[in-house]
Amino acid sequence: MLGTRTAPTAGKRSLVLAIAAGAITTGAALSMSAPAAHAATQTTAKTATSASAQSQPGAREVESCWFSGTFWWCKNRYGAPVYSRGDNPTVVGYMYTTTSWFKCRKEGRRSNNGPHPNRWEWTQADNGVWGWMSDGDIYSETNTLPDSPCPQ
Template sequence: MKAGLAALALGASLALTTPTASAGELASGCWNTGRWYCENVYGAPVYQSRYGGEIVGYMYTTTSWFECRTDYGDYVGGPHPNRWLWTQADNGKWGYMRDIDVYSETDPLPTCPA
């Protein structure tokens, strides 16, 4: 009975979590080949604003390109707690991805213009 309840509790907790990149999973830094590429979480949301809000699209690739980074957004945790990355979602809409959804170190990206 206890084993069944423990398995049920574990299953419920797994169902309620969403994947994010953790510090232990960080890959090497983002790289530039004319565009900046980083490794990211599959299905990561892209938001209209660096303050969250409306989701404008998703990234269904795990290697995506990014234009720049900003450290002046809503708190999202992780190694860069206020960092958001400007990118284009897979549906073509522009927006910001949370840094916690990126496995690669994002320090190499240029800073977004103010």
């Protein structure tokens, strides 16, 4: 039947919508200045990275610990236990803040399945007792912390 049109199938509709969305996106990007387009791309990438990190079990935030005053500050899990030193560590306190300070880091016995499974950070629990927090309870990247001087 020459001259008659058939309704597009679902697959064709999806293709048409995808092409239209691409054209709109391309047009928007072309109408932006180079710095604005770069900023939009970076914002989208950060949002995608953040969403991806939050959706993966055990994933860490991209942000590293930062130095301020005399301590390194990191984001950590609320209620994270702080352990004593020695071969048989016991819980000596807890961290009831989600941003806490740390003095240093060291590699020791395995404590978690995160990116640094043998790493521990030296800190003071909220009850005032000094001890080690497992790196698995810290969301920030801890490579920035010094590895000495740390108590043994």
